[in-house]
Amino acid sequence: MKNYIYLLVTLLITSCMPNTNKSKEINIYSQRHYDSDKMQYKKFEEKTGIKVNVTKAGADELIQRMKNEGDNSQADLFITVDVGKLWQAGEMGLFQKIDDQKVFDNIDPQFLDKNGYWVPVTYRSRVVVYSNERVKKEDLSTYEDLANEKWRGRLLVRSSSNAYNQALMSSLVANLGPEAVTSWSEGVVKNFARDPKGSDRDQVKAIAAGQGDIAIVNSYYIGLLLSSEKEEEINAGNAVSVFFPNQADGDRGAHINVSGIALTKNAPNKENALELIKYLTSVEGQETYVKNSFEYSVNPNVKPDEIVQAWGEFKKDPVDLNMLGIKRDEAIRIFDKTGWK
DSSP states (O other): OOHHHHHHHHHHHHHHSSTTTTOOOOEEEOOOOOOOHHHHHHHHHHHHEEEEEEOOOHHHHHHHHHHHHHOOOOOOOOEEHHHHHHHHHHTTOOOOOOOOOOGGTTSOGGEEEEEEEEEEEEEEEEEEEEEETTOOOOGGGOOOGGGGGGTTTTTEEEOTSSHHHHHHHHHHHHHHHHHHHHHHHHOOOTTTTSSSOOHHHHHHHHHHHHHHHHHEEEEEHHHHHHHSSSSHHHHHHTTTTEOOOOOOSOOOOOOOOEEEEEBBBTTHHHHHHHHHHHHHHHHHHHHHHHHHHHOOOOOOTOOOOOOTTTTOOOOBSOOOOHHHHHHHHHHHHHHHHHTTT
């Protein structure tokens, strides 16, 4: 009996003691490869003493890895540059809903996942850039107009396997329907200045080299070019201007996509992971993004970088961002059907 009482007292005392073995780390599976992210994690580590471990790979590879690891996965957070991949992984049951409402305090509600499985950390628009020498701003209007034969042999864009193009096509399917978008894609393919290849940066460089007159690119790449230490990239950035499509009264606005973060289903360091999300969406965290990656902030209290501000404000397509995943398979079929390589 005495031994039982001693054991009970010991357990009670132990339960009241602070947990000195609490984890001081976070494990992230990330598709992002930007210097701004390294800065974020370093600052967070300095503030909290929590070590941030990052595993980098393509989104599909990381999703498959989480699936294979199952309940044994050590990943706490999954970060990707395409909301379509967040939707896909969520549908596979790889995430848990975020139950700490403070996580959402810093975020403009228009960017939030309606299902509560992921949180945006930045957003960007897929814009049209045009040659300052060969194109007038008034020649441009909508994404739909890119199929106009006036652009025959003048349009530059990367391949259909790229997630950014797949997201754009998915948004068009959601807004216009598959039949209209198939016809649109056929017209766009006819207008290619060359077979799709290279990165978004390469499309801008090709305009500067006279290989085409307009290109479809993510907005932040222009900021990266203009802030580069390479003369070739600065010259390319200065050779073009940014145009946000579908801005007329009554039109839907320009397509946007987000870099987003999700809490994995079995996150072993959940508390630490939630603290990191709060930091990344704070004013300090968001300023690090906008000043170094030239993305737009999801925190309404943080303005874009001066380079980005110079392009002006723009109307954003209000379509549910999850549609960029829901309509993805249909978008890919249209790419294949219309010969968009």
